[in-house]
Amino acid sequence: MTSTIHGPGPLPTPPLAQEGPDGLVEMNWDPITRIVGSLGIYTKIDFKKKEVVECHSTSSIFRGYSIFMKGKDPRDAHFITSRICGICGDNHATCSCYTQNMAYGVKPPHIGEWIVNLGEAAEYMFDHNIFQENLVGVDFCEKMVAETNPGVLDKANKTEAPHAGEHGYKTIGDIMRSLNPFSGEFYREALAVSRSTREMFCLMEGRHVHPSTLYPGGVGTVATIQLMTDYMSRLMRYVEFMKKVVPMHDDLFDFFYDALPGYEKVGLRRTLLGCWGSFQDPEVCNFAYRDMEDWGRKMFVTPGVVVDGKLVTTSLVDINLGIRILLGSSYYDDWTDQEMFVTHDPLGNPVDRRHPWNQHTNPRPQRRDMDDKYSWVMSPRWYDGKDHLALDTGGGPLARLWTTALAGLVDCGYVKATGSSVQINLPKTALKGPVSFEWEIPKHGSNTIERDRARTYFQAYAAGCALHFCEKALEEIRAGRTKTWEKFEVPDEGIGCGFTEAVRGVLSHHMVIRDGKIANYHPYPPTPWNANPRDSYGTPGPYEDAVQGQPIFEENTRENFKGIDVMRTVRSFDPCLPCGVHMYLGGGKTLEKLHSPTQSLTGE
Structure with a gap:
């Protein structure tokens, strides 16, 4: 062998x-x-x-976090769930803290939330950069295209890059060569950038990817002018980098449409996008379920569900109640005859048996059968009252930009949603003047190229948000409001749910507390939404x-x-x-x- x-x-x-x-x-x-x-x-x-x-x-692979979380102290939830993933562990820790904040009835100080936002913004910048340039970029590099589509490479070498003056690469072929692993100029530059973005994260949350200063009720980070200065110095270098990256990727992705007529059909599926929102506004967010619709709509990435290109809701209450976990082709037994933990939400709305609050995890290992059971991933769906919709995240950024654009609720100066697009305004940096980008709803729909393109634009979006968060944090520090954590008590009985966006899409945590311990806990990251098998309806x-x-x-x-x-x-x-x-x-x-x-x- x-x-x-x-x-x-x-x-x-x-x-x-x-x-x-x-x-x-x-x-x-x-x-x-x-x-x-x-x-x-x-x-x-x-x-x-x-x-x-x-x-x-x-x-x-079977993980089983929902099983061994039972009986644990709820205050340990974010430390444990962070270990679900070695890439987006901080997103899990953040979401778990949101869940605990709701269950404990605690509202962190403003500066604590701005610090969390700055950490999450750095994570988006770090992870999207390294994935886009050092992994996805390889699929479009000279060596790869030469091996799979030599005719396309020949055309790329003869095609001038429309935005060469902004990114410095004369032809599309030059862009492809710059993406070659290890030898490509841009490939190496992106690796260097990933280091500074990781440092930005560690400044705010102590350790990457399992935060050491993130807790329910706030953070343990000491808020100082120096902290923000250290973050900003790195952020401005990243902003300058994005002024090159966005036009470069636009040239590359547009070229594939031109070089391969019909390429817009690659990866195309019905536009069914879910975004659970990101970046809390501490001036509005109190983490109370009864107010969740209001503070959810004030997030700097707007939550929502897009069906066939149209925004059908921006309500986190609707999003929460619509989640259904179907088994279908996965290796689990059903829980229809087992206990229901939550019959009604805090607003009195009925909660379905197939909701994560009521889910039981009953693994049943068996031989893979493509006509029956063939995966350890369950099939999350969003029920709109009529259909169980197989939402996807568009890789994360596509859904985030689409929902935010259509909702038209965000406007902090650096980023603005118009109702049909998202405007990103990056300030003057050391080598370049102010630059504005606009991401528009893609005419080709939800396909491979547009998922990748959105990832580039969202890096710039996250940078713009981070600039705003730095300014707000500095206002708090200069006013002497430097308390970063609020005390809380763990109730004997309670429920909580947290909603945010992991780097690659929707992330929710659902917790039930009984006798002061975790009775039920189910995290739902983006991979189950994207990678699930055929569900109980054959979808x-x-x-x-x-x-x-x-x-x-x-x-x-x-x-x-x-x-x-x-x-x-x-x-x-x-x-x-x-x-x-x-x-x-x-x-x-x-x-x-x-x-x-x-x-x-x-x-x-």
Whole structure:
């Protein structure tokens, strides 16, 4: 047996199955980069029509946080749930603190919330930058395009970049070369930027990615002028970087539409987007459920659900009550005959049995069967009173910008929602004057390219928000209001729910307290929403839906097919969980056995 492990270089060719009697070829990618071996994409491809006919998304990992959270002290919830993920752990800690704030009835001091916002803004900037430039960017780099679409690379080398004066790359081919792993100029520059954004986060929350100064009731960070100065000095360098990044990515992504007519259909699915909102306004937010609609709409990223391009709600109460957890093709037994923890919310609205407050986790391991059960991921849906909608996050930024733009509620000077777009105004920096960008609702809908494009614009959006948060924090400090934490008591009985946006999309935590301990706790990060399998009604999950039916533009023959269009689509959602590698069997180097089982490592 031979094996090869690939880093960020060219895609391996997946094992090629025999063509079936229907003329379809089964091709599988398992694991997918960035999923630690837990995500597999299983497809059937019609090479004659150059189309993906069928797709199944599988997960081979069971976590079980909802099981071992039971009986724990609620005050430990954010420390424990942070460890759900080694990438977005701080998003979980933040969401858990929001949940606890509600359950305990505590409102943090203003400066405490501005510090949390600054930490979360730094996390968006850090994670989106490193994923976009050092992982997604590789899918569009010169080496990758040369291997999958040499004709496109030839055209890129001859195509002048429309915004060359803003980013410095003369042709689209030059942009692609700058994205080559390790050797590309922009690839290396982005790595350096990721360091400063991580430092920004640590200034506010102590440690990345598991915050050491974040608590219910506020933060333990000491609020000083020097703290904000250290953050701002790094932030302004990032702002200058974004003035180059946005036009560069616009040129690259627009080129793919021009070079490959019809590419807008890659990764296209019905526009069903969910955003749970981000960045609290402490002047309004008190974390009380009864006021949740009001303070939710004051977030600097507006919560909402977009159906077929239209905003159907901005109410966090509606969003909360509409969540349903379906099992469908996942490896679990149902909980219809088990206890209901919450029958009505604090406003008296009935709570469904399939809501996370009432969920029980009953794992049932079994053999994978693509016609029945094939994944450890459950199928979250949002019930609009008529249909169980398979919302996705658009990779996070697409849903955030879309809901915020349509709601038209945000205006803090640096960022403004117009009702059809989002304006981002970046101030003068050391080398460049003021720059304004505008993200508009994409005419091509929710597809692979637009998910990736939104990620670039949201980096600039997060930077603009951070500028505002710094100014507000400085106002508090200069006024002497430097208390960052408020005392609280844990009730014997209580419920809480927290809503925010993890980097790659919707994140909610739902907690029930009894006898002062956690009786039920269910976190729902973006990956279950995006990577879920077919549900109880047979509706495919978003990965499945986006890949299934998409055209294939790769120039390679069936025998050398890499599946780059499939990979671009899956990665446009920014799959969550720690980074993995490509691995396949065949065509590699035989591993040499160095020691017998009885030998020590020293050979003695």
